Amino acid sequence: MPDLTQLLADQATTLAVFDELQLRLAKAGAVLRAPPPVPTSCCGRGCNGCVWEGFYDAANYWRDDALEALQAIMLQE
Template sequence: MTEPATAPTGTTGPTPSISVAALQEQAAAAGLALRPPPTEPTTCCGRGCNGCVWEGYWSALDWWREETLDLLGKQRLEGSNGNKAGTGKAS
């Protein structure tokens, strides 16, 4: 049996799954549909390779977070302007 890959040592902050779950909850509460977040890698060898699968994952996750935060921000802005969320129409 193979052990799942773990994030490289030295990483700090909340784990990706917690951040992803929090953003997904916010989007669901706002009625927004999101594309799925990137999947955590399972093939890291732990040798610090140039172009490690974790580098690609963190890059994709950053892009997903930025896109999600942008959607949430636009939805909040529309809501504060008296528009129905996501429709662009006044209520």
């Protein structure tokens, strides 16, 4: 199981975290928007402001929202 609190900065870990959190959200009956999609438009030149930078920023934001949603459900129980 991936560490759900680590900074997301690689694709394999990010997708594993997405899968784990979506599973937990579904089991808890929580509804949350879908995680950000993996970029398909990277040119591979390491541009400043690369689509991957934006993806990982959005991925970490989504992960934080998912963890907050799960925590809120646990507090209600």
